[in-house]
Amino acid sequence: MKRTLNLTLLIFLVLMVGCASAPVQKEPVIPARLSVEHAVPEEQRAFYIYDPWESMNRRIYNFNAVFDEYVFLPVVRAYEFVLPNFAQTGVTNFFNNLGEINNLLNSLLQFKMTKAFNTIGRIALNTTAGVGGLIDMATHAGVKRENEDFGQTLGFYGVGPGPYLIVPVAGPYNLRDAAGWGVDLVAYNLMMNQLYRELAIKNKTKDTVNWGLLALFAIDKRHKYSFRYFMTGSPFEYEFVRKVYQVYREFLIES
Numbered sequence: 001m002k003r004t005l006n007l008t009l010l011i012f013l014v015l016m017v018g019c020a021s022a023p024v025q026k027e028p029v030i031p032a033r034l035s036v037e038h039a040v041p042e043e044q045r046a047f048y049i050y051d052p053w054e055s056m057n058r059r060i061y062n063f064n065a066v067f068d069e070y071v072f073l074p075v076v077r078a079y080e081f082v083l084p085n086f087a088q089t090g091v092t093n094f095f096n097n098l099g100e101i102n103n104l105l106n107s108l109l110q111f112k113m114t115k116a117f118n119t120i121g122r123i124a125l126n127t128t129a130g131v132g133g134l135i136d137m138a139t140h141a142g143v144k145r146e147n148e149d150f151g152q153t154l155g156f157y158g159v160g161p162g163p164y165l166i167v168p169v170a171g172p173y174n175l176r177d178a179a180g181w182g183v184d185l186v187a188y189n190l191m192m193n194q195l196y197r198e199l200a201i202k203n204k205t206k207d208t209v210n211w212g213l214l215a216l217f218a219i220d221k222r223h224k225y226s227f228r229y230f231m232t233g234s235p236f237e238y239e240f241v242r243k244v245y246q247v248y249r250e251f252l253i254e255s
Contacts, residue, residue, distance in 0.1 A: 049164050049239075049242045049243060049246050050161075050162075050163055050164060051163065051164040051242065052163050053163055053164070053165065054164075056166075057164065057165065057166040057238075058166075058238060060166040060167070060168055061166050061229075061238055061241075063168065064166065064168065064169060064171060064229070065229035065230060067168075067169060068222075068228075068229055069229070072169070072222055073222070075219060076219055076222050076223050079219050079223060080223060088220075088223065090134040090135070091216065091220050092220055092223075092224065093126070093130070093133055093134055093135060093136045094132065094133045094134055095216075095217050095220055095221075096133065096136070096145060097122075097123070097126045097127060097130070097132070097133025098133065098188070098191075099188075100119050100122055100123045100126075100145075101123075101187065101188070101191050102148070102149060102150070102184045102187055102188065103115070103119045103145075103146045103147065103148045103149075104116055104119040104120060104123070105187060106148035106149055106150055106152060106153045106184075107119060107146060107148050109150075109153045109156075110148070110152070110153055110156045112148070115146045115148065118143055118144065118146060119146050121138060121143050122138035122143050122145060125137050125138045125141065125143070126138050147252060149177075149180055149181070149184050150179075150180035150181070150183040150184050150187075151176055151177035151178075151179070151180025151181065151249070152180070152249075152252050152253050153180065154176050154179070154180055155176065155249070155250075155253035156253060159176050160176065161174040161175070161176050161177070161246065161249070162174050162175030162176050163175050164242055164245075164246075165178055169218075172241055172242065172245040173245075174245075174246070174249070177249060192210070193206075196209075
């Protein structure tokens, strides 16, 4: 029942923002500074999320908007211009395949055995027939990709989201999910270090590869999302993003 209500709320929020969308502004964007907690009576605060660091979060949100507009998106546009579509798809597939290890570990930690077996099948098929993950053979074969991380694992065991948090460049999180992301990063580094040992890659080369993969991963991830800051036309965009993030994470935990 709770999952159904969350999905209904998410659909409502998306439709509401769609109706409020404004044309792309050519003038410099002025961030909305209104807070729904001050503008809306308490009994009507459907958007409210525990956000004790709101002042800091709003400043980081505004910084992210400027960084996105003048640094991140120009790099992404250059990436899209240089690489043909099939190569962009290959990059996405490659990083998805690397992420399957975290999907597998967290599926096992949550005793979601069907998801774990699906992920094992995807790793085996995409790493071999898919040329190291560049081609998503598993999806073509009907084996869907799972989406599990340690933040979801913590939520599965009853850990609450904690305070809302905007991370520089990365965007919305909460304290639980930020901690979970740290654990996933450690697991990823352990996996990559083992891979480097198997391939006899030396430390100096390893550092270069790591930074290159990190940059390419960030570009690929931003390339996949159509979200643009301050394009909703709503003075409550900050609250909207905050609520959608919470509903989305709750849905993932319950699924």
